[in-house]
Amino acid sequence: xxxxxxxxxxxxxxxxxxxxxxxxxxxxxxxxxxxxxxxxxxxxxxxxxxxxxxxxxxxxxxxxxxxxxxxxxxxxxxxxxxxxxxxxxxxxxxxxxxxxxxx
Numbered sequence: 001x002x003x004x005x006x007x008x009x010x011x012x013x014x015x016x017x018x019x020x021x022x023x024x025x026x027x028x029x030x031x032x033x034x035x036x037x038x039x040x041x042x043x044x045x046x047x048x049x050x051x052x053x054x055x056x057x058x059x060x061x062x063x064x065x066x067x068x069x070x071x072x073x074x075x076x077x078x079x080x081x082x083x084x085x086x087x088x089x090x091x092x093x094x095x096x097x098x099x100x101x102x103x
Contacts, residue, residue, distance in 0.1 A: 002016075002020075003016075004016055004017075004074065006078055006081045006082060006085060007082070007085050008082075009082075010075045010082075013071055013074055013075050013078070014071045014075070017041075017067050017070050017071040017074065018067055018068075018071065020040075020041055020067065021037045022037050022038055022041070022063040022067075023035045023036075023037045023038050026062070026063065028042075028057050028060040028061060028062070028063060028066055029057050030042050030053045030054045030056075030057045038057075038063075039053060041063075041066060041067070041070060042054075042056050042057050042066075044070065044074070045066070045069075045070045045073065048070075048073050048074060048077050049073060
């Protein structure tokens with residue numbers, strides 16, 4: 001559940017991001033020591049947007065909004081890859097036992 005694959009559908013990506021663990025206090029802040037669950041989402045967002053994790057955190061006051069925007073950003077960013085896998089691989093890779101196995 002904690003991994004996003006290029007073969008995941010938009011719905012699968014959205015569900016995975018929405019289920020991501022966040023800190024219980026509700027404050028969106030980039031702080032690995034005091035808020036260990038949040039920085040991961042902020043760093044993922046940062047890697048897709050070229051903003052710093054701190055800059056991303058400053059734009060959000062609620063995790064729900066962050067997760068919604070992060071899911072949309074990932075889906076949009078992966079769309080060129082997912083469209084190729086969908087159009088050229090008629091059978092999704094999850095039929096092969098090794099294709100989705102986590103290390």
